[in-house]
Amino acid sequence: MSVPRRVINFSPGPAKLPEKVLQQASKEMLNYDNTGLSVMEMSHRSAEFSKIMSTAEADLRDLLNIPDNYKVLFLQGGGSGQFAAIPLNLMNLKPARVADYKITGAWSSKAAKEAEKYGKVNLVLPETKKYTGIPCKSTWNFHPEASYVYYCDNETVHGVEYDHVPETNGVPLVCDMSSNFLSRPFDIKKYGVVIAGAQKNIGCAGVTVVIIREDLLGYTLPECPIIFDYKVQVGMNSLYNTPPTYSIYIMGLVLNWIKEEGGLEAMYERSLIKARAVYDLLDSSDGFYHCLVAPNARSRMNIPLRIGGPEGVPELEKKFIEETQKCGMISLKGHRSVGGIRISLYNAVTVEETLHLVEFMKEFMAVNRK
Amino acid sequence: MSVPRRVINFSPGPAKLPEKVLQQASKEMLNYDNTGLSVMEMSHRSAEFSKIMSTAEADLRDLLNIPDNYKVLFLQGGGSGQFAAIPLNLMNLKPARVADYKITGAWSSKAAKEAEKYGKVNLVLPETKKYTGIPCKSTWNFHPEASYVYYCDNETVHGVEYDHVPETNGVPLVCDMSSNFLSRPFDIKKYGVVIAGAQKNIGCAGVTVVIIREDLLGYTLPECPIIFDYKVQVGMNSLYNTPPTYSIYIMGLVLNWIKEEGGLEAMYERSLIKARAVYDLLDSSDGFYHCLVAPNARSRMNIPLRIGGPEGVPELEKKFIEETQKCGMISLKGHRSVGGIRISLYNAVTVEETLHLVEFMKEFMAVNRK
Numbered sequence: 001m002s003v004p005r006r007v008i009n010f011s012p013g014p015a016k017l018p019e020k021v022l023q024q025a026s027k028e029m030l031n032y033d034n035t036g037l038s039v040m041e042m043s044h045r046s047a048e049f050s051k052i053m054s055t056a057e058a059d060l061r062d063l064l065n066i067p068d069n070y071k072v073l074f075l076q077g078g079g080s081g082q083f084a085a086i087p088l089n090l091m092n093l094k095p096a097r098v099a100d101y102k103i104t105g106a107w108s109s110k111a112a113k114e115a116e117k118y119g120k121v122n123l124v125l126p127e128t129k130k131y132t133g134i135p136c137k138s139t140w141n142f143h144p145e146a147s148y149v150y151y152c153d154n155e156t157v158h159g160v161e162y163d164h165v166p167e168t169n170g171v172p173l174v175c176d177m178s179s180n181f182l183s184r185p186f187d188i189k190k191y192g193v194v195i196a197g198a199q200k201n202i203g204c205a206g207v208t209v210v211i212i213r214e215d216l217l218g219y220t221l222p223e224c225p226i227i228f229d230y231k232v233q234v235g236m237n238s239l240y241n242t243p244p245t246y247s248i249y250i251m252g253l254v255l256n257w258i259k260e261e262g263g264l265e266a267m268y269e270r271s272l273i274k275a276r277a278v279y280d281l282l283d284s285s286d287g288f289y290h291c292l293v294a295p296n297a298r299s300r301m302n303i304p305l306r307i308g309g310p311e312g313v314p315e316l317e318k319k320f321i322e323e324t325q326k327c328g329m330i331s332l333k334g335h336r337s338v339g340g341i342r343i344s345l346y347n348a349v350t351v352e353e354t355l356h357l358v359e360f361m362k363e364f365m366a367v368n369r370k
Numbered sequence: 371m372s373v374p375r376r377v378i379n380f381s382p383g384p385a386k387l388p389e390k391v392l393q394q395a396s397k398e399m400l401n402y403d404n405t406g407l408s409v410m411e412m413s414h415r416s417a418e419f420s421k422i423m424s425t426a427e428a429d430l431r432d433l434l435n436i437p438d439n440y441k442v443l444f445l446q447g448g449g450s451g452q453f454a455a456i457p458l459n460l461m462n463l464k465p466a467r468v469a470d471y472k473i474t475g476a477w478s479s480k481a482a483k484e485a486e487k488y489g490k491v492n493l494v495l496p497e498t499k500k501y502t503g504i505p506c507k508s509t510w511n512f513h514p515e516a517s518y519v520y521y522c523d524n525e526t527v528h529g530v531e532y533d534h535v536p537e538t539n540g541v542p543l544v545c546d547m548s549s550n551f552l553s554r555p556f557d558i559k560k561y562g563v564v565i566a567g568a569q570k571n572i573g574c575a576g577v578t579v580v581i582i583r584e585d586l587l588g589y590t591l592p593e594c595p596i597i598f599d600y601k602v603q604v605g606m607n608s609l610y611n612t613p614p615t616y617s618i619y620i621m622g623l624v625l626n627w628i629k630e631e632g633g634l635e636a637m638y639e640r641s642l643i644k645a646r647a648v649y650d651l652l653d654s655s656d657g658f659y660h661c662l663v664a665p666n667a668r669s670r671m672n673i674p675l676r677i678g679g680p681e682g683v684p685e686l687e688k689k690f691i692e693e694t695q696k697c698g699m700i701s702l703k704g705h706r707s708v709g710g711i712r713i714s715l716y717n718a719v720t721v722e723e724t725l726h727l728v729e730f731m732k733e734f735m736a737v738n739r740k
Contacts, residue, residue, distance in 0.1 A: 005401075005406060006400065006401065006406045006407070007405070007406035007407060009407060009411055011411065011412070011413045011416075012413070013413070013612065014410060014411060014412060014413060014414060014612065014615055015411060016411050017408060017410055017411055019400065022399050022400045022408050022410075023399075023400065025399055026396045026397075026399035026400060027396075029392050029393075029395055029396035029399070030376065030389065030392045030393065030396060031375075031376065035377070036375060036376045036377035036698065037376070037377060037379060037700075038387060038392050040384060040387055040392070040574035040575075040620065041379055041381065041384060041385060041386050041387055041574075042381070042384060043381045043382070043383070043384060043701055044384060044575070046381075046701070076446040076447045076448065076451065076576065076614075077446045077447050077451070077595075077597055077611075078446065078597070078611045078612050079611070080596065080597050080610065080611035080612075081446065081447070081595060081597045081611070083595075083596075084595030084596065084597070085595075088595075114595070114596055117592060117593055117594075117595075118593070197612065199612055199615075204410035204411075204615065204616050205410075205414070205612045205613065205614055205615045205616065206446065206576040206577075206614035206615075206616065206617055207576075222487060223487055223488070223593045224487075225447075225451060225453075225454030225455075225458075225484070225487075225595065225598070226450065226453075226454065226484055227447055227448070227450050227451045227454070228595070240450065241447075241448045241449070241450035241451070242383065242384065242448050242450075242567065242569055242575045243575065244446075244575055244576035244614065244617070245384055245569075245574065245575045245576075246574050246575065246576065246616065246617070246620075247576055247614070247616070247617075250410065250616075328406065330407075331413055331416070
């Protein structure tokens with residue numbers, strides 16, 4: 001089968017997938033591994049699908065070196081579903097029913113709002129409407145009775161990424177890694193819970209990875225919908241209800257691709273090359289391209305920027321979007337709450353594709369600078 | 371592309387899909403409609419995906435003749451997620467916070483158990499552990515202050531299907547149609563809410579259809595996770611969070627296939643031919659095949675049966691499963707709570723495939739009858 005002409009996809013999510021994964025999915029669509037079935041048609045309790053699911057879990061455990069006392073779930077409902085599931089499962093860890101939330105952008109803000117339904121939320125960082133970095137430690141305000149500390153490792157909308165793992169002095173650390181999951185190695189043992197929607201770095205929409213330390217199970221609030229009850233889902237290996245089987249299969253193909261490409265070290269190295277190429281251009285553009293985020297919190301995955309100055313020049317930004325589209329580069333428009341441009345550089349976006357965009361940006365600057 | 375040899379799939383779900391749908395999905399995997407993208411890679415807010423989603427909704431509205439005062443949602447979380455979402459959205463319709471549940475099998479039983487978290491549950495039917503039919507009207511016990519009446523139109527595990535729409539005298543009727551949705555026409559105007567997981571008759575796992583009358587919106591309990599808040603999701607056209615985009619695309623292909631095949635009348639007619647072929651054999655087998663369900667509640671979709679008598683003969687049933695598998699017919703094992711055999715005959719299972727199984731069953735009976 002010949003590969004059709006494909007665009008260069010800088011979408012913030014759902015996002016680009018490795019072509020190899022799509023080719024395999026296409027090839028196996030009517031007959032997976034000589035079963036005479038599509039993966040979509042398999043009972044979730046069949047031997048064939050069980051193998052797909054256990055292989056995906058084994059590959060994930062291998063990539064992250066996950067110890068046995070951490071359980072892995074593949075659930076429905078996305079990050080937004082987990083914004084409720086986390087407090088529903090963990091708010092009760094201590095009697096005060098309060099949780100620490102570090103808000104650094106749109107997604108952690110939404111998570112905190114959802115948590116308020118199930119307990120008290122303590123804001124660790126000073127309140128702000130402009131998310132352009134991570135406030136310094138002297139401003140942090142932890143609650144002494146917090147059940148857990150929550151943060152978002154990479155803010156997809158605002159392009160703010162942590163360059164460190166927050167220290168919590170023994171309080172369980174809960175992290176939304178949806179948009180930078182498996183783009184760099186991390187030590188799972190520093191975490192109580194890590195969640196990640198698949199549709200950025202590891203697959204298509206519909207499945208969310210939850211990794212949870214087993215001693216945190218069993219504190220579920222009575223009002224928790226059973227599909228979000230971590231203890232129930234752990235007991236049933238994510239099969240309390242029908243899981244999103246095809247999305248799990250695609251995720252499995254991507255996990256295999258990551259291993260073949262050299263694992264998380266390779267993903268990390270590649271992400272640094274891609275992100276540096278863009279940030280170097282922004283920083284050397286003499287204000288033509290304006291980076292919105294403080295240097296120590298700049299995301300490797302999502303780069304929001306304005307063209308022509310800190311507030312952006314609308315005609316220039318419109319022209320940029322139109323011309324990139326004509327050149328087969330898509331989904332570069334910034335989030336409506338931030339404006340301007342956003343470049344998303346997830347695992348499947350290649351160095352070559354990124355450099356192609358950077359070259360275009362240089363030419364665009366040369367032509368349009370006043 | 372040549373079509374590979376495929377098995378005959380009688381799975382209770384995830385279940386068989388039309389080959390035409392799989393072929394199209396395979397063909398378009400790397401390049402949907404000349405976009406240069408897979409559907410999996412599209413932003414859920416892109417023009418391309420918006421069209422896929424609005425076409426699916428339009429086709430569903432067309433098939434069911436859904437009026438404008440009914441809203442259509444495509445959500446994550448399956449039927450089990452909706453078992454919580456329904457009381458979270460509707461229990462508050464009346465101050466007594468009580469709901470009527472008609473339990474006719476495993477699924478309505480689970481739904482009632484989940485509803486108890488959010489209000490009182492009144493059991494309309496006499497309690498039983500053997501679900502073999504629908505108790506007669508004289509035994510029904512409705513609550514005068516019920517917020518809604520809930521029932522499951524087709525019980526996948528027990529093979530019990532309604533042959534009528536329950537009368538509720540103005541109380542909103544809520545129905546789980548997961549396993550017989552779009553297998554026959556029905557009048558949506560008789561319902562307050564209809565839910566259906568896609569993985570039986572209309573697609574693959576990961577997306578659940580919710581159809582809701584708009585006057586029932588706005589009663590959501592404060593503890594409802596926002597992704598399950600019908601009012602929020604209606605206001606955002608199912609896009610409060612990233613929807614299961616690829617599952618919606620596959621569902622759209624199946625809806626189009628149903629229209630091309632002649633719509634719900636054709637699906638209904640075909641389902642009757644298939645189910646009759648099986649039930650006629652059971653009834654004429656002189657007890658060799660034992661049907662478990664009362665004649666007026668026999669499902670067209672799922673036919674549980676025992677071989678050799680009412681309790682089944684284990685060696686015969688084991689032999690039946692082994693021999694069908696050798697003949698390329700799979701997923702015929704009964705649910706562990708019922709035992710024996712279960713034949714699932716969803717929309718994509720053809721009349722020919724069903725008659726092939728019936729022929730096998732006749733031969734099996736001739737050889738193995740004592």
